[in-house]
Amino acid sequence: MSNKERVLLIGVGLIGGSVALAIKKEHNAIIIGYDVKLDNCQLAKKLQIIDDYTENFQEEALNADLIILACPVEKAEAFLEVLANLPLKRDVIISDVGSTKGRILEKAERSFNKEVAFIGGHPMAGSHKAGPGSARAHLFENAFYILTPSRNVKTEKIEKLKNWLRGTKANFITMDSSEHDLVTAVVSHFPHIVAASLVRQVENHASKNEHVNFLAAGGFRDITRIASSSPEMWRDIVRHNQSILLSLLDEWMIEMNDVRHLIRDGDSDLIHDYFFGAKKYRDSLPVRAKGAIAAFYDLYVDILDRPGVISDITTILFQENISITNIRIIEAREDVYGVLRISFQTEQDLEKARKSLQDRGYDTYISM
Numbered sequence: 001m002s003n004k005e006r007v008l009l010i011g012v013g014l015i016g017g018s019v020a021l022a023i024k025k026e027h028n029a030i031i032i033g034y035d036v037k038l039d040n041c042q043l044a045k046k047l048q049i050i051d052d053y054t055e056n057f058q059e060e061a062l063n064a065d066l067i068i069l070a071c072p073v074e075k076a077e078a079f080l081e082v083l084a085n086l087p088l089k090r091d092v093i094i095s096d097v098g099s100t101k102g103r104i105l106e107k108a109e110r111s112f113n114k115e116v117a118f119i120g121g122h123p124m125a126g127s128h129k130a131g132p133g134s135a136r137a138h139l140f141e142n143a144f145y146i147l148t149p150s151r152n153v154k155t156e157k158i159e160k161l162k163n164w165l166r167g168t169k170a171n172f173i174t175m176d177s178s179e180h181d182l183v184t185a186v187v188s189h190f191p192h193i194v195a196a197s198l199v200r201q202v203e204n205h206a207s208k209n210e211h212v213n214f215l216a217a218g219g220f221r222d223i224t225r226i227a228s229s230s231p232e233m234w235r236d237i238v239r240h241n242q243s244i245l246l247s248l249l250d251e252w253m254i255e256m257n258d259v260r261h262l263i264r265d266g267d268s269d270l271i272h273d274y275f276f277g278a279k280k281y282r283d284s285l286p287v288r289a290k291g292a293i294a295a296f297y298d299l300y301v302d303i304l305d306r307p308g309v310i311s312d313i314t315t316i317l318f319q320e321n322i323s324i325t326n327i328r329i330i331e332a333r334e335d336v337y338g339v340l341r342i343s344f345q346t347e348q349d350l351e352k353a354r355k356s357l358q359d360r361g362y363d364t365y366i367s368m
Contacts, residue, residue, distance in 0.1 A: 005029045007164075008064040009050060010057055010079055012040040015097050015123065016070025017049045017135025022167035024049075025137055032060050044132040061086055066164055068121075069096040074236045077107055080118075084111035093161050095121040099184060099233075100240035101148045101177035109150045117157040120148035120177060122184070123170060130230075136345065137167065145170035148177045185244040189237055190252070193245065195227040196234075297344040299354055302363040303329075313340065313357065320356045322349050 007023060009016050012033040020031050033041045033050035034057040041053035054060045061067060061083055069076040076096045083094065094116065096104060101120045108118035125143035145168060149158055162172050175183075202220065206212040238245060262270055303309045310329075317324060326343035344350045354364050 005065040006060075006063050007031045007066045007068065008057065008060050009033045009068050009070060011035060011068075011070035011075075011097075012044045012050060012053070012132050013070065014130050014132070014134050014139075016068065017044055017047075017132040018137065018139040019068060019070060019097065019123070019165070019168070020044075020049050021135055021137035022140065022169075023164060025167035027164065027167070029065075032064075034060065040132050044135075047132060047135075049132055049135055058082060058086055061088060063089070064092060065089060066161075067092060067094045069094070069098075071096075072233055072236045073098040073100050073104060073240050077104055080104065080107050080111055088116055090115045092116055093157060093164070094118045095147075095161060097121055097123055099188070099237050101180045103240050105148060105150055105177040109152070112150075112152075114152045117153045117161075118150045119153055119158060119161050120146075120150075120180075121161075121165075122146040122148070122180065123168065124184075124188075125170075138169070138346065140168040140170040141346075143168075143170050145172050146180055147172060147174045148180050149174065181241050182244055185241050185248060189241055189245060190248045192226050192229060192234060193238070193249075194252070195224045199224050199227045297347055297350040298366070299342045299344065299350050299357075300365050301340040301342065301357060303340050310340065313342075313362070316356055316360060317342075317353055320352060322353050322356070 005027070007020070007029050009020050009031055012020075012035040016033075020033070023029060023031065030052075031050045033044055033053040034055070035041050035044075035053070038053075038055070041050070044050045045053055057079075067083065067088075069079055071079070073096075076098055080094075094108070094112075095118070098104060098120070099122060101122065105118070105120055108120075112118055123140045123143060123145045125140045145165065147158060147161065158174065165172075198220075202212060202216050206216070259274070262274055301313060303313070310327075314324070314327070323345060324342055325345050326341075328341050329339070342353065344353060350366070354366070357364050
C-alpha cells in the first residue's frame with residue numbers, strides 16, 4: 001500500500017468535489033470517493049477530482065487519515081453511527097460540511113473516543129449549480145469556513161485540519177456548535193424560510209389571477225432566488241435547527257405585527273423611517289463578501305433589440321475564457337434597451353467580463 005495519506009470523501013457533489021480539489025492543490029494525498037450515486041463518483045474520477053472511488057466506504061475508512069462527510073446533515077449522522085463501530089486509525093480526523101452543528105456534534109461526542117477527532121465544518125459558500133461537474137478548487141476562496149470541534153479535540157488537531165484545507169484559501173473561524181447554529185439561523189436558515197413562504201403566497205394568488213405569474217417573472221423572481229435551493233437539504237436543516245428557527249419565527253411575527261400597525265396607521269414619517277433604517281443597515285453590510293448565503297455575481301448589460309447581440313456578448317466572454325453560470329433577458333422591447341443579466345461563479349470572472357464588454361462599447365453595471 002502507498003505511504004501517501006488517504007482521504008475518504010463521503011458525498012462527491014459540488015461541495016465535496018470542491019473540497020477535494022482544494023486538498024489536491026496542496027497535498028500529495030490519495031482521495032477516495034464514495035457516493036450513493038455511483039455516477040457522481042465516475043464523473044469525479046474522470047474529471048480527476050478524486051483518484052478512485054469505492055462502493056464499500058467501511059473498508060476504505062479503516063485506512064483513512066481524513067474522512068469528510070460531504071452529504072446532507074441527517075445522512076451524515078447515519079454515517080457517523082457506522083464509523084463509530086469501526087476500528088479507525090488512531091489519529092484520524094473526521095469532519096463534515098453541514099449547515100447545522102448541534103446534533104451532529106452531540107452524536108460525535110457520544111460516539112468516539114479521544115483518539116478520533118471530530119471537527120464539524122461549514123464552508124459558507126456554494127453555487128447555484130450542483131454535482132461534481134460544477135466543483136471548483138476556488139469555490140471557498142475568501143469565504144468563511146466555520147469549524148466546530150468536539151470537546152475532546154486538541155488544538156493541534158484543529159490546526160492539522162486547517163492545514164488539510166489550506167488550499168480552499170478560506171477564512172477559518174472556530175466557534176461552538178450552539179453559537180454556529182444561532183448565527184447561521186439568523187442570516188441564512190430563516191431567510192430561506194421567508195423566501196419560500198413568499199413564493200408560496202404568490203403561488204396562491206397566481207392560481208386566482210393569471211397576471212401574477214407574468215409580473216413575478218422579474219424582480220420577485222430575483223429576490224426569492226434562494227427559495228430554489230434543495231428541498232431535501234432544507235428539510236434536514238429545519239429539522240436540525242428547529243428550536244432556534246421557532247424562536248426566530250416568533251420574533252418575525254412580532255416584527256410583522258409592528259409593520260401591520262405601521263401600514264394601518266399610515267404615518268408617513270414612521271413608514272419612511274422604517275424603510276430608511278432597513279436601507280441604512282443593508283447598505284452598511286460588506287459588499288461582495290462571501291457570507292452565509294451564496295453570493296450572486298451578476299452583471300447587467302444594456303442591450304438593444306437587434307439580431308445577434310446576445311451571440312456577440314457570449315462570443316466575447318468565450319474568447320476571454322470566462323465561464324457563465326446563467327444568462328437571462330430581464331426586459332426586451334422593440335426599439336428600446338433591454339437588460340441582459342449574466343451570472344458568474346466568482347467575482348474575478350464578473351470583473352473580467354465587465355471590463356471586456358465595456359472595452360467593446362457595452363454599458364454594464366452591477367447591482368448592489
